[in-house]
Amino acid sequence: MAYTIDKSFALASKEGASQKASNKYLILHSTANLGASAKNNASYEKRTWTTAYVHFIAGDGIVYQVGTPGYVAWGAGPKVNGLSPVQIEMEESADVAKQRRIYNTYIELARDYAKKYGIPLTLDTTGNGVKTHNWVSQNLGGTDHSDPYGALKRIGIDKTQLAKDIANGAGSSVATKPATTTSSKPAVSKPAATPSTGIKWIAQTGVFTITDSDGIKLRSGSASVKSPLLAILKKGNTVKYNAYGYAGGYVWIRQPRSNGYGYLPTGNASGNKRTSYWGAFK
Ligand SMILES: [Zn+2]
Known part of the structure; x- marks a missing residue:
């Protein structure tokens, strides 16, 4: 339409x-x-x-x-x-x-x-x-x-x-449409009881500060842009992480949370090679 x-x-x-x-x-x-x-x-x-x-x-x-x-x-x-x-x-x-x-x-x-x-x-x-x-x-x-x-x-x-x-929207049924987001970039998600599978996590601790003006979506459940949206983090927000890994064309970090993990893409990747940064690591 x-x-x-x-x-x-x-x-x-x-x-x-x-x-x-x-x-x-x-x-x-x-x-x-x-x-x-x-x-x-x-x-x-x-x-x-x-x-x-x-x-x-x-x-x-x-x-x-x-x-x-x-x-x-x-x-x-x-x-x-x-x-x-x-x-x-x-x-x-x-x-x-x-x-x-x-x-x-x-x-x-x-x-x-x-x-x-x-x-x-x-x-x-x-x-x-x-x-x-x-x-x-x-x-x-x-x-x-x-x-x-x-x-x-x-x-x-x-x-x-x-x-x-x-x-x-006309003809739609309630709650079947994806939430509107401010950015096409993946975001951090809701913590899951179990860490995601299908990604090889490499232990590393640090702090990631978002520098992309569009912000980044934090996901729950697994390191995927299809995972449930936890929050849209803005430029300047920081995320403490304990591991990183490559999946779906992104470099992800894993944020320990009270009931599991949040997953945040931090830039694009080609295979296991980072090709861009959406923030700064410390
Ligand atoms: Zn009228």
Whole structure:
């Protein structure tokens, strides 16, 4: 699943609000315009932005940008517009299969932009997070719309399902996706009762200080990037170790912990030869 963003109807710099929004909410709308394409809605908002507009209108695999993300848009009333760097409308179609595809685009876009602005993937709860226009009407006021629930009902999506999809992605089941991490590098893991097998540990004690600005993932169970994630260690963090070894294209160190070991890759290796350093040894 992917979408493209079409900026044909994006507001020019002299159009729309010029203030930046604070990154508190991402607002979910639907167009309340059954049968009108995302493109037509975007074209309309481009012409009538002085009345109302949002940042994105999600269609079937395509998204039209109107307002500039990060800046205020006029879509959900005076109580929240200044707190919402992204507001998204969902195209409404009477074709159920198409509406489901549009919904998938809508969810994917919402998740991408919530992450971009550091907005939690929670739905209609208190505090920062993703909010429906309906939630704004009921909890903050200044507006009386109830979208997007009416449109979602046509494809059997209720509030519970919407919350799950915002949290995990459309069509996904809870907790089956890998955790989002800040780095593609392996990290230290949770200690296991038994040390990992399949790697030849060479005894050596010392302290490793991470110098890579992306940080490194500490793993539990075994020296593998597929092992459970224990923590993401940041630049400057230190790890005491009692052995090192080569596995999976990395040089690993083994950190004694109260109930086993943590495993941290410290750089790339080609076979049993180190080829890079992500930190310094002492
Ligand atoms: Zn709305």
